[in-house]
Amino acid sequence: MMSWQMITVLESIAKIERMFRRFREMIDTDESIPPELRVSLHATLDERLLVAKERLFNSVGKQNGATAMPISHRGTTRSD
Secondary structure (H helix, E strand, C coil), X not given: CCCHHHHHHHHHHHHHHHHHHHHHHHHHHCCCCCHHHXXXXXXXXXXXXXXXXXXXXXXXXXXXXXXXXXXXXXXXXXXX
């Protein structure tokens, strides 16, 4: 059985992913945004989504007395 903290984190991640999906839809449907800027905006969203997920998982790890494992990004491990 999952802890209530982990369930809360997973629900938060689902909400964040829906929000990011809406941003992507807006970027893709706005004809005033040039294609090269769209690529850059999507890359930025990808990075920010990974950071948001990492922060949520780390918050649960710290509450449980452990530090969560950093999320790997492009083959490397993130460290702040």
